[in-house]
Amino acid sequence: MLTVGIDPHKKTHTAVIIDPSGDRLGQAVTVPDDADAVVKLREWASINASGQPVRWAIEDGRGMARRLATALAVTGESVVWVPVRLMVKARNHTGPRGKSDSLDALAVAVAAQRPDNQKYLARHTSDEPGADLAPLVDYRADLVAQRTQLISRLRWRLHQLDAGLEPASLTTLKAPHHLAQQLHTYPTGTLRDVLLANCDDLERLTTKINDLDRDLAARTHDLCPTLLTIPGVGPTVAATIIAEIGHPARIRNAAAFARLTGTAPIDVATSGTDRQRLDRGGNRRLNTAIHTVALTQARHHEQAQAIITRHQHHKGRRGAMRILKRHLTDVVYRTLTTDLTTSNNTTT
CATH class of the missing domain: 3.30.420.10 (Ribonuclease H-like superfamily/Ribonuclease H)
Structure with a gap:
C-alpha cells in the first residue's frame, strides 16, 4: 500500500x-x-x-x-x-x-x-463526537476569560468608588443586577456610569455562559450519560474531555490516555532516592479537567478520601493526589469508551 x-x-x-x-x-x-x-x-x-x-x-x-x-x-x-x-x-x-x-x-x-x-x-472517522463540542468549549473558555478580566477591572473600580461595595462573588446572574441597584444610590459621576456599564456587560457575559452550560449539559448527557455520574465530572468537564480527545478510538489504552492527560507518573531518581512525579507534558486542558475532578473528590467523595489517606503517609499529600489522578484517569477512560461505543452502536 x-x-x-x-x-x-x-x-x-x-x-x-x-x-x-x-x-x-x-x-x-x-x-x-x-x-x-x-x-x-x-x-x-x-x-x-x-x-x-x-x-x-x-x-x-x-x-x-x-x-x-x-x-x-x-x-x-x-x-x-x-x-x-x-x-x-x-x-x-x-x-x-x-x-x-x-x-x-x-x-x-x-x-x-x-x-x-x-x-x-x-x-480518523467522520463522526467524531468531539467535533461539535470543540467550538462550544472554546467559545465558553473565551467568554469565561472575558468575564474574569471584566470582574478584575470591576472590583478595582468598585474599590475606587467605595471599598464596601465589593461583593463576595460576581459570577452569578443576580450579582450584577444587585450591584447596579446599589450603584444607583451613589451620586452621578463618570466612575459610577462606567461601573453601571460594566454591570450590564457582566450580566450579558454571564447569561451567555449560562446558556452555553445548559447546551453543553444537554449534549454531554446524550453522548456520555455515565461519564456525568462520576463525582466531580460536570457538563463542562465532560464536554472538555470529549472535545479534546475527539474519539477514544484514537487512544490505544488507559495508559496512553494517562500520558495524554499528563497524569502518568514519571520516575525521578537522584542521590539514591527513588520517587515519582506527575508528567509536565500532555494536553493541558485534559490535565486541568482531571485536576478539577480530583480536587472535588478529595473534598467530598469518600472513596477518593480513602485513597489519599492510604497513600499520604508514605507519598505525602502531593504523591497521594498524583495516585488519585492516575486512578481517576482509568475511571474516566473506561466510562468514556463505554459511553461513546454504546452511543455509536445505538446510532447505527
Missing part, C-alpha cells in the same frame, strides 16, 4: 506520496485549503498511485486539518493521524537536511509506514 503524507497549514496543504520501500513517487504537491482541496489531492494521488491502494497520513494538527481529514474519510479514504513527535523523529533520519513543507510531508509518510509506529497512529 502507498502512503500519502500531508503537512497541513492554515492556508495550504503539502502532500508527498511514497511506496512501501519509502521511495518518493512523483513530485510533491501543494494545494490551497479550500473546497477543492480534496478533489485536487485525490486526482494527484490517483495519477501517482497508478491504481494502487493509498492510505492518507496527516500530521496531527486537528485545528488545521480536521476539515480535510473528514472530507477524505467521507469519500471512503483511509485516514490516520501521525503524532508530531513521530514526524520529527522521522524527519531527523529521512532525506536531506533542512526544513520545508515537502520534507515534513515526507517525514509524515515515512513515520506512518514504520511498523513500530502503527500502535501510535489514530484512525
Whole structure:
C-alpha cells in the first residue's frame, strides 16, 4: 500500500506520496485549503498511485486539518493521524537536511509506514463526537476569560468608588443586577456610569455562559450519560474531555490516555532516592479537567478520601493526589469508551 503524507497549514496543504520501500513517487504537491482541496489531492494521488491502494497520513494538527481529514474519510479514504513527535523523529533520519513543507510531508509518510509506529497512529472517522463540542468549549473558555478580566477591572473600580461595595462573588446572574441597584444610590459621576456599564456587560457575559452550560449539559448527557455520574465530572468537564480527545478510538489504552492527560507518573531518581512525579507534558486542558475532578473528590467523595489517606503517609499529600489522578484517569477512560461505543452502536 502507498502512503500519502500531508503537512497541513492554515492556508495550504503539502502532500508527498511514497511506496512501501519509502521511495518518493512523483513530485510533491501543494494545494490551497479550500473546497477543492480534496478533489485536487485525490486526482494527484490517483495519477501517482497508478491504481494502487493509498492510505492518507496527516500530521496531527486537528485545528488545521480536521476539515480535510473528514472530507477524505467521507469519500471512503483511509485516514490516520501521525503524532508530531513521530514526524520529527522521522524527519531527523529521512532525506536531506533542512526544513520545508515537502520534507515534513515526507517525514509524515515515512513515520506512518514504520511498523513500530502503527500502535501510535489514530484512525480518523467522520463522526467524531468531539467535533461539535470543540467550538462550544472554546467559545465558553473565551467568554469565561472575558468575564474574569471584566470582574478584575470591576472590583478595582468598585474599590475606587467605595471599598464596601465589593461583593463576595460576581459570577452569578443576580450579582450584577444587585450591584447596579446599589450603584444607583451613589451620586452621578463618570466612575459610577462606567461601573453601571460594566454591570450590564457582566450580566450579558454571564447569561451567555449560562446558556452555553445548559447546551453543553444537554449534549454531554446524550453522548456520555455515565461519564456525568462520576463525582466531580460536570457538563463542562465532560464536554472538555470529549472535545479534546475527539474519539477514544484514537487512544490505544488507559495508559496512553494517562500520558495524554499528563497524569502518568514519571520516575525521578537522584542521590539514591527513588520517587515519582506527575508528567509536565500532555494536553493541558485534559490535565486541568482531571485536576478539577480530583480536587472535588478529595473534598467530598469518600472513596477518593480513602485513597489519599492510604497513600499520604508514605507519598505525602502531593504523591497521594498524583495516585488519585492516575486512578481517576482509568475511571474516566473506561466510562468514556463505554459511553461513546454504546452511543455509536445505538446510532447505527
